[in-house]
Amino acid sequence: MKRQLPITRYSLLIIFFLLLGVPLAAMSVSQKSKTASPEEYYNEALAEKDAGDLPAASLALRRALVLDPTLAVAQQELQEVLSKMELPMESSWQQKLASRYAPEKITFVGTVIGWSATAILIVIFFLQILPSTKKPKRWRLFFLVVFLCLVGHAISVLGVIIDPRLHARYEVVLLPKPDAKAALEHQPDRPATTPLRATPADASSVLAQLPTGSCLILLSQHGVWSYVRTATGQEGWVASGSLEFLIPSLPKAR
């Protein structure tokens, strides 16, 4: 009594598109939504640095690194600029990993591996070659495919997690405007510090003086005041007008 493999033309078509479509779709994703150039931000930072506006240079360098965390020259320049401003250089494991391997590439490779292995798994189940077989080679192949499926998707998730754009949506840089006198004299001097206040009022008590160029986490916004968290975990209110989002396409704080 011989079994007939339940393969139909329709099913083969679906598998074919699945195998071919994964890399194509992933490539199409990497090709779309292009809106800015990290090199332009880097060149802008050099111009700001030459003009003596180190906080603005640090913002442009941070933006360049959000777009391309592997841009080594931007990392060096940012380190130098922050050192001149006597600000610490933030460094987490995500940033370190992203500076070595481009998150987009990691995500792409993980996606291709994960979904290809998933497609092969479907084929294996579709052909029903496992339940009735006693051949150890097929079982080894089966477990290898399962392993690749899990590892591929895990790599894909890792690429997303270390992507600086994921966190940059909530990050702002303290960049107060030059005062009126400095602006009239065309000097880029900005106030050295900005008060972090306990409540959203000018008369509120000052919790700390935040140095210009500090990177903060924006927790919420209420009109002209923003509630932020500093790198040391201190939370308080600053004027929204003195903040610049790391991602410029987001609505500007006012």
Next chain:
Amino acid sequence: MKYSLFILLLFSNICFASSPSVNATATLSRNRVAAGEVVQLDVKVTGAEQADVPPEIAAEGLQIKLTGQSSQVQMINFQVSSSVIYSYIVVPLKTGNLTVPPVTVRAEGRMMKTTPLQLAVIGSGSASPNAPSQQVSPMNPGSATLPSRLANQPSNNVDPGRLGFAEVVIPKKKFYVGEVVPVEIRFYVDAHYGFSTMGPPNFGGEGVLTDRFKDPEQSRENRNNLIYTVATFRTLFAAVKTGVLDIPPATLDIAVAIPEPTPVGIDPDLFSRLMGGRSPLVRQHKMTLKTSATHCEVMPLPSEGRPADFSGAIGQFRLEGSVAPQKVDQGDPVTLSLKLSGQGNFQALKGPQLTETQGWRTYPPADHFEATDVFGWRGVKTFDTTMIAQQAVTATPGSSFSYFDPIATKYVTLKTKPLPLEISNATPAPTPTAGAPSAAGGATASPSPAAPKLVAGERLNQKTERSWKDPLHQKEWVLTWLAFFFGSVVLIGIFAVRAYSQRARSPLDQERQRLEELIAELEKEELSIAEFYDKAATAAELFLKQGVADVADLEEILRRRDEIHYGARMTFLTAPEKERLIKQLKKVMGNE
């Protein structure tokens, strides 16, 4: 209502106290000194726990260097005040009326300046008229010291003189100015009595800088056939002026629990058991334990042989260097780690100076200290300097560190050699010692043919486009991912349903399943002969229906079934015969 008002007042008091004003003041330990003597300058910042002060203060005729800091927090009538004192050592370089300039202090986001101070430096040998005289305690070292207040109190048969005493242990009484000396202060309390400390010990005085006390270590010790509980406090101290140094007695306020007699009518044993074996009633005796005064001789650092890069390090040190990574691309940062190990004034230690830094861009080093003893006197301080090669180099910078060795009584300079590095895309650097012309007649080495590397500071001409959105926020990405996910789920579901339905609808599969069940039932021992042959005959009929067996193979089973049902003869079924029939059916089933 009364309590509410009280709590409101208390809260408002605390709130008021939590926002103190910040100010900074500077004081000199003496305003008139002889040439060769040093003065201590204290910059006190009140209303802040931390402040930024310059490590050195430039002043004409004076050398002023930061030597340490101490902080204190006080709470008086619910008003909390904190202050931090930065101590400088002031060395006059000439005689005359000199001015200590205003010190710029940055605290709580405010910039402040202290008032300038006048210091009169007179010729060598003249005594300072307003130098404070030290009161030497008449107590003998190691003797018990109790305050007169406690001595006047009735003590309920407890001898206050035997309650406790204190002693201070300083390993040497003759040392150099700025040299850090470990000190151990032991407070002994009769082990029969419990006690609690009321704050840290008070130790130090004019001309002495002390570090913060570490947490005390508690132990038991037998002295004169009496067991004492010993609280040992350890710290480091340094002298900031030369000459005879009288350190006032160290004191510690404690509260001793003195047992009280049990009230009349109460069984003391029962009461004691109820209290967990402790004395039922105790009275708190506040007292102050006090050591004897300490006399030391502080010597000035010798001026001859003082290296130019000497920055105040006193002790015994070793210097080691390492670099990581050892193989980098040009433009990548490397970290040069310089480890200073040994014993001495680690807190005021400045890092080694880098030498031969040509071709390198260096950044201020980050340092961290790991103590290897309880004092923080011995340990390892590591200075990590991040550097980026600006040109083709084959080695890191070297380093140099000078200190004064108080045992050898001389200055010592430690050096590390440049460490070799492998930098890819770099042209081989010319050897500094190579004075002879090269084999190519002095021609410079040709540049590497590798592709040009991006160099920091230069404009970038190429332009790549990237999205501001991360994958999770890209619509294309999310839709593609979800499409694949649901597609896979749907495919798996379709195949699973299809396989199940195929298996359920096939009559062949159904009959096969029925045969498997029948053969399994035949192997059961509890079946009667009639039941066995009935089931065996059913299986045989199914086989004949499928056409997988001949009638001749299964005729015996069908005949015996009929004999049992319709014949009058008794029929037996032996175990071998049963086994043979089951085997026969299985064989037929295997022929499928």
